[in-house]
Amino acid sequence: MRFLHTSDWQLGMTRHFLGAGDQATFAQARLDAVVRLADVARDRGCAFVVVAGDVFETNQPDRRTVGRALDALRTFNVPVYLLPGNHDPYDPGSVYRSAAWREGCPDLVRVLDDDRPRIPVPGVEVVGAPWTSKRPVTDLVAETCAALPADGSLRVVVGHGPADLVSGDFGQPGAVRVAALEAAIAAGRVSHVALGDRHSTSAVGDTGRIWYAGAPEPTSYREEDAGNALVVDLAPLVAAGSGPARAAARPAVERVPVGRxxxxxxxxxxxxxxxxxxxxxxxxxxxxxxxxxxxxxxxxxxxxxxxxxxxxxxxxxxxxxxxxxxxxxxxxxxxVPDADDLAALSLTGYAATARDRLLARAHRDEESEARGATDALGLLVRLTTGGTR
Ligand SMILES: [Mn+2]
The missing domain is CATH 3.30.110 (Translation Initiation Factor IF3)
Incomplete structure (x- = not known):
C-alpha cells in the first residue's frame, strides 16, 4: 500500500527580505508545489496523501491564499488528509472552521480534526494527532499512539512537532518522544508515523517507520534537505511474538524532489x-x-x-x-583608505590640512594612535564621497 507523505506547506508565508513582486512569486511557488504533489500522487499510484501539519502559515490567511489553496487541493484524485499543526491549530479561530474553507473544501480533502481513524482504502487506517492550541503541554503523538489497539494492522499516525531525538531536548513537554513511538510500533499499534514540523526531510530513530517529510518548498537557510515529499510503501508489521522477522520489515520510503x-x-x-x-x-x-x-x-x-x-x-x-x-x-x-583613495579626494583648506595631519599620524609607530587616525581618515573619506561605505 503506497501513500504520499508531505507537510509544512506554510501557505501564505511572507519573508521580510522579499520585495512585493518576489513575495507574490514566492507565495505562488508554494501553491504550485501543491499541484506538483498532486501530480506525484497520481504518477506514483499513491492511494492517499497525508499532510502532517502547517498547511497554512497562520490561522488568518488572506482570502486569496485560502481560495488558491482550495483550488490547488482540487487537483488531487485521491483522499488528502490535512493535519492542523502549530501554525494552523484546530482552535476556535482555525482556518478549517472558517466559512470560506467549509464552503470550498473539496470532497476528497479531510481535516484530521480529531483522533478518529479514517479509512482511505480498506485495510488501512489514518489516525491524526491534531494540534488544538498553539502550545500543547503533552506529547500528542505518543498519546494518540498509546490509545490505539495493539492489533498489528496497517495504520499511519500523522503527527506534528519537534522530536526529542532530533532536537536533543528531552525535557520539552510538547515534544514528540521517539522512544514512545518506537514502543507503539513494537507493540503493533502503529505501522508508520508521518511527522511534520521539521522542514528538512529526515528519518527518525532506527525503525525506518518514523519520518519527517520536510517542506516541499524551502523556507530558510538552516534547512539541510527541504524541497521533497516522501512516497511510502507501507510495510506490514509482522504479528507480535515473531521477533527478528519484525525487525527485518521496513517500509520503502522514496524522497521525491518537488521544490523549485x-x-x-x-x-x-x-x-x-x-x-x-x-x-x-x-x-x-x-x-x-x-x-x-x-x-x-x-x-x-x-x-x-x-x-x-x-x-x-x-x-x-x-x-x-x-x-x-x-x-x-x-x-x-x-x-582603510589607501593613497589612491585619498588622491581622489578634492579637499581644500581646513579639510585638506586635517587629511594631511591624519595621514602623517596613520603612519606613526604608536599603534592605537595610528588606528585612530586610520579610522578618522575612513570617516573623512566616507563623508566627503557622500556616504559610500
Ligand atoms: Mn512548519
Whole structure:
C-alpha cells in the first residue's frame, strides 16, 4: 500500500527580505508545489496523501491564499488528509472552521480534526494527532499512539512537532518522544508515523517507520534537505511474538524532489580585487537566480575604492536574484583608505590640512594612535564621497 507523505506547506508565508513582486512569486511557488504533489500522487499510484501539519502559515490567511489553496487541493484524485499543526491549530479561530474553507473544501480533502481513524482504502487506517492550541503541554503523538489497539494492522499516525531525538531536548513537554513511538510500533499499534514540523526531510530513530517529510518548498537557510515529499510503501508489521522477522520489515520510503526555490548562504573573505572578483563569480554562477534567495556574509579589509565596488556589485545582483538579503547587516568589512583613495579626494583648506595631519599620524609607530587616525581618515573619506561605505 503506497501513500504520499508531505507537510509544512506554510501557505501564505511572507519573508521580510522579499520585495512585493518576489513575495507574490514566492507565495505562488508554494501553491504550485501543491499541484506538483498532486501530480506525484497520481504518477506514483499513491492511494492517499497525508499532510502532517502547517498547511497554512497562520490561522488568518488572506482570502486569496485560502481560495488558491482550495483550488490547488482540487487537483488531487485521491483522499488528502490535512493535519492542523502549530501554525494552523484546530482552535476556535482555525482556518478549517472558517466559512470560506467549509464552503470550498473539496470532497476528497479531510481535516484530521480529531483522533478518529479514517479509512482511505480498506485495510488501512489514518489516525491524526491534531494540534488544538498553539502550545500543547503533552506529547500528542505518543498519546494518540498509546490509545490505539495493539492489533498489528496497517495504520499511519500523522503527527506534528519537534522530536526529542532530533532536537536533543528531552525535557520539552510538547515534544514528540521517539522512544514512545518506537514502543507503539513494537507493540503493533502503529505501522508508520508521518511527522511534520521539521522542514528538512529526515528519518527518525532506527525503525525506518518514523519520518519527517520536510517542506516541499524551502523556507530558510538552516534547512539541510527541504524541497521533497516522501512516497511510502507501507510495510506490514509482522504479528507480535515473531521477533527478528519484525525487525527485518521496513517500509520503502522514496524522497521525491518537488521544490523549485533555494536558500543559499555565500561567505567571502575579501582582501583585494581578486577576492571581490571571486565573490561576484560565485554569485553569478548560481543557477536559477530568480528563485534563489541569498544571504551574503563578507568579512575583510578593503580600500575605499574596493568597498564601493563591493557595494555596487551586490546592488546589481540584488535585482537579479530572488533576494539578496540585507548585505549591510552582514558586512564585516573594515575600510582603510589607501593613497589612491585619498588622491581622489578634492579637499581644500581646513579639510585638506586635517587629511594631511591624519595621514602623517596613520603612519606613526604608536599603534592605537595610528588606528585612530586610520579610522578618522575612513570617516573623512566616507563623508566627503557622500556616504559610500
Ligand atoms: Mn512548519
Amino acid at each position: 526555490w533555494r536558500f543559499q548562504e555565500v561567505h567571502g573573505d575579501v582582501q583585494d580585487d581578486a577576492d571581490l572578483a571571486e565573490l561576484f563569480a560565485v554569485l553569478d554562477s548560481l543557477p536559477d537566480k530568480a528563485r534563489t534567495i541569498v544571504k551574503v556574509k563578507v568579512a575583510g579589509t578593503l580600500t575605499l575604492r574596493q568597498a564601493a565596488r563591493l557595494e555596487e556589485g551586490l546592488e546589481a545582483r540584488e535585482h537579479v536574484l530572488g533576494a539578496l538579503e540585507h548585505p549591510e547587516r552582514h558586512l564585516d568589512v573594515t575600510v
